Amino acid sequence: MPEPSNTIDHDKCIRCSRCVAICPVGHLDLIADKIQPVDDPVKSCILCGHCMSVCPTQAIETGDFNYEEFIDLPDTLPTLADFELLLKARRSTRRFTEKPVEKKDIEKILEITSTAPMGVPPSSVEIIVFNGKEKIQALYPSFHKGFKMWIGGLSSPVFKPLMGLMMGKYNMHQMETEIIPLAKLILEGAIRGVDNLTYGAPAMLLFHSSKYAVSYRENCLIATTFAMIAVEGLGLGSCVVGMIPPVIERDKKLREQLGIPKDNEVIECLILGHARSTFNRTIPRKFKSVNWVN
Ligand SMILES: Cc1cc2nc3c(=O)[nH]c(=O)nc-3n(C[C@H](O)[C@H](O)[C@H](O)COP(=O)(O)O)c2cc1C
Ligand code: SF4
Ligand code: SF4
Structure with missing residues (x-):
């Protein structure tokens, strides 16, 4: 028998069934007046943490999650109006000042990035952090x-x-x-002497993942997107550098030097730092096509 993924404190449980309703795989059910994991391999827990996020009494625990690491959400969250300008103001930054990126800012970016969705939890994304222009340019x-x-x-x-x-x-x-x-x-x-690759950026994040993981490419790309938004929110600038992953991918020595496991693929690279240029206005962007099905 595999270790059960969930523990339920039946004294704390008020049988509200919120966990049952939220579980994406139907792993939980109210059986004999008790919340219980369902004994069905098709409905195995994917360790998403949703049940813990909705439980009003902290009666259910799953996997390695710990309630102390969950943050209580306020009744009112920021709206799209608060967020829209940040997204529309984001630009690819290709001119950086010499100012280094503080370690605490990179840690904050990683914290925000770790909240990105992934095909199946836990995240398969691995990140290599280069903090210091010289570390990037050594490559x-x-x-x-x-x-x-x-x-x-x-x-x-x-x-x-x-x-x-x-x-x-x-x-x-x-x-x-x-x-x-x-x-x-x-x-x-x-x-x-002109740097058209990482543009003198003082920091760089490299996203890689095991190819065995479901949606491993998408996991890395979405994490990169979250990182860009976090960078923007901190008042810094970033740019995806798609030229770098394929070159690392095919360089066995460099992969070893960077400690990239054999079964991993390097998917994306994000440079970041303090932007030298600022933009005065947004740029209109359009998708190639949007077709509504009538
Ligand atoms: C997957 C991807 C790869 C990219 N690769 C590079 C690159 O190698 N070098 C570069 O200067 N910009 C790169 N960019 C930045 C794009 O050129 C930029 O996003 C695009 O020109 C639109 O500008 P904006 O980000 O300011 O809206 C890349 C962006 C994406 C999404
Ligand atoms: S962690 Fe997710 S999948 Fe597992 S029981 Fe809770 S809601 Fe269901
Ligand atoms: S959400 Fe919490 S209190 Fe409600 S039924 Fe599930 S375990 Fe019990």
Whole structure:
């Protein structure tokens, strides 16, 4: 028998059934006037913590969760109006001041980021924190080597078809139209002492995850998005750098150096720091299409 995921204090339980109603997998039920886990493997607890979040008397506990780490929510939460301007004001920051990011700010960003949804709890996301420009730029020789290999591969009549076969037509199209021109811009900038990769950012977060986890890519991408919003809320600036994960992904030595497990994929990279430029107005953005089904 697996260890039960839940304990219910029947003296504290007022049988309100809120936990039963909220449980996403139907793991709980009121049986013989007692809240009890259902003995059905299809309805196994996914350790989401929802039952503990709704229980009025703190009668139910699940997994490793501890009520002391739950924060009581006020009756009124911030509205979209409070949040909207923060989202609309967010821009990708590509000019940073020399001011370092304080460790407490990074810790706050990680705390907020850890609240991001994930395919199935617990989160599969792992984060490597670089705090200090020199720590980021120490990786540049490896990054540049990777970019040169892509450029070399694509200009080689022997390797290009092989790359096409390995990558598939969509990735190959992205490589030719977006990634290679950007790689060239980065390498040319480096010769002139212009940083077109991490733009002199003083901090960087690298998001990776075990490929065995459900929705592992999405978990990392949503966590990155939460991190961007947290960064913005702290009055700092950030930019996703999509050029970095694939180059780390294919560099065995660098992966080892960074302690990235063999079964993990590096999904996203976020640079952050104090923005040098400020924006005066929002930028209108539109989705390519939105179709309403009538
Ligand atoms: C997945 C992803 C990858 C990105 N990669 C890069 C990158 O490698 N370098 C860069 O300067 N900006 C990168 N960006 C930032 C985008 O260029 C930027 O979000 C876009 O131009 C819109 O600008 P905004 O973020 O200010 O609205 C990336 C953004 C996303 C979402
Ligand atoms: S933690 Fe989630 S899945 Fe498990 S019993 Fe509670 S509500 Fe159900
Ligand atoms: S939410 Fe709490 S008090 Fe209500 S039935 Fe479930 S365990 Fe009992």
